[in-house]
Amino acid sequence: MSKIRVRYCKEVTADHARNPRNLAHVGHYRRAVCVTPALFDFPPNFVYGVLLHELGHIVKAGKPHSERDADQLGGALARVRITRRAWHGARWVEYVSNADLPAARRTVNRFTDVQQLLSRARKR
Numbered sequence: 001m002s003k004i005r006v007r008y009c010k011e012v013t014a015d016h017a018r019n020p021r022n023l024a025h026v027g028h029y030r031r032a033v034c035v036t037p038a039l040f041d042f043p044p045n046f047v048y049g050v051l052l053h054e055l056g057h058i059v060k061a062g063k064p065h066s067e068r069d070a071d072q073l074g075g076a077l078a079r080v081r082i083t084r085r086a087w088h089g090a091r092w093v094e095y096v097s098n099a100d101l102p103a104a105r106r107t108v109n110r111f112t113d114v115q116q117l118l119s120r121a122r123k124r
């Protein structure tokens with residue numbers, strides 16, 4: 001199965017300008033997670049927490065589910081726990097602990113092409 005694409009999206013960036021806790025969404029493009037570039041200014045505990053949460057939404061795509069379900073499903077993919085923390089002005093952002101970070105990062109890299117987005121960003 002091909003990887004889920006992680007892409008920048010102007011709508012997420014506009015949502016983020018309205019509320020700093022808006023960093024990503026799914027359901028906009030097929031098999032893609034949209035993010036704002038500002039996501040990558042957050043510590044990796046938040047970056048991989050948010051991306052795992054979005055993968056949790058993709059697992060349940062088309063079926064009714066809550067934000068909490070997305071945390072649980074995304075966390076289950078990596079066998080980690082997604083909690084919520086504030087970071088500067090952003091409240092209630094998905095977060096994984098330092099102990100859970102390697103598993104979260106491994107799982108996100110297995111299911112998404114986020115590293116391609118990050119390497120393109122670094123070249124610019």
Ligand SMILES: [Zn+2]
Nearest residue numbers: 009011028034
């Ligand atoms: Zn989008």
Ligand SMILES: [Zn+2]
Nearest residue numbers: 053057067070
């Ligand atoms: Zn969500």
